[in-house]
Amino acid sequence: PKAFSVLGIPVHVMTNYPGWLLECLHAGRGAHVVTLNAEMTMQAERNKSLAQIIQNAELVIPDGAGVVLYLRWLLWQKVQRFPGIELAEKLLQELGQQTTKTKVFFYGGAPGVAASAAEFWQQQISDLSIAGTHSGYHSSEEEAQLRQTLTQLQPQVIFVGLGVPRQELWIAKNRHLCPQAIWIGVGGSFDIWSG
Numbered sequence: 001p002k003a004f005s006v007l008g009i010p011v012h013v014m015t016n017y018p019g020w021l022l023e024c025l026h027a028g029r030g031a032h033v034v035t036l037n038a039e040m041t042m043q044a045e046r047n048k049s050l051a052q053i054i055q056n057a058e059l060v061i062p063d064g065a066g067v068v069l070y071l072r073w074l075l076w077q078k079v080q081r082f083p084g085i086e087l088a089e090k091l092l093q094e095l096g097q098q099t100t101k102t103k104v105f106f107y108g109g110a111p112g113v114a115a116s117a118a119e120f121w122q123q124q125i126s127d128l129s130i131a132g133t134h135s136g137y138h139s140s141e142e143e144a145q146l147r148q149t150l151t152q153l154q155p156q157v158i159f160v161g162l163g164v165p166r167q168e169l170w171i172a173k174n175r176h177l178c179p180q181a182i183w184i185g186v187g188g189s190f191d192i193w194s195g
């Protein structure tokens with residue numbers, strides 16, 4: 001996709017982000033999705049590995065109002081703000097309408113939060129296949145177990161809600177486990193979905 005620089009960070013501007021992700025999914029093309037806000041660009045200034053990871057992400061979407069305003073000024077065109085949580089919700093709704101089931105995994109949040117977020121979505125969309133969940137607070141043994149689970153399960157969409165920059169670093173380090181998956185850092189979305 002076409003990228004525009006926001007303080008040195010490439011941001012992709014398109015009209016249908018969920019559609020682009022569905023195409024990746026059907027083609028078995030893995031992707032790391034970053035939803036960019038102003039706070040994150042400032043963190044990236046200080047944290048070079050975060051900056052590098054965002055540079056390498058297949059899709060960087062404008063999440064924050066500041067990023068959108070800057071892009072509007074730069075491009076002289078309307079740029080849709082797409083908050084990360086809305087992208088995640090739209091994608092789940094689209095997945096529920098697909099004829100083939102896509103395996104989704106929720107990782108992050110306090111114990112039980114990802115599980116109740118999964119329950120919430122399963123109730124909303126009965127055709128959704130949430131293949132597994134894992135809390136974001138755990139020992140390194142449990143994390144090794146999680147890696148093994150992901151390797152065996154090969155979920156096609158993996159939401160990681162550990163906060164910034166933890167989730168981006170984790171995705172960059174582990175995405176090779178499921179190279180065909182779409183990995184999205186979703187911040188505190190599980191907290192919201194779990195009610």
Ligand code: UDP
Pocket residue numbers: 108109110135136137161162163164166186187188189190191
């Ligand atoms: N979190 C986690 N493990 C950690 C630290 C944080 O799972 O070691 C979770 C936390 O429970 C919360 C999310 O990460 O659900 C961070 O949410 P926040 O809204 O602060 O993220 P942001 O999008 O603002 O970075």
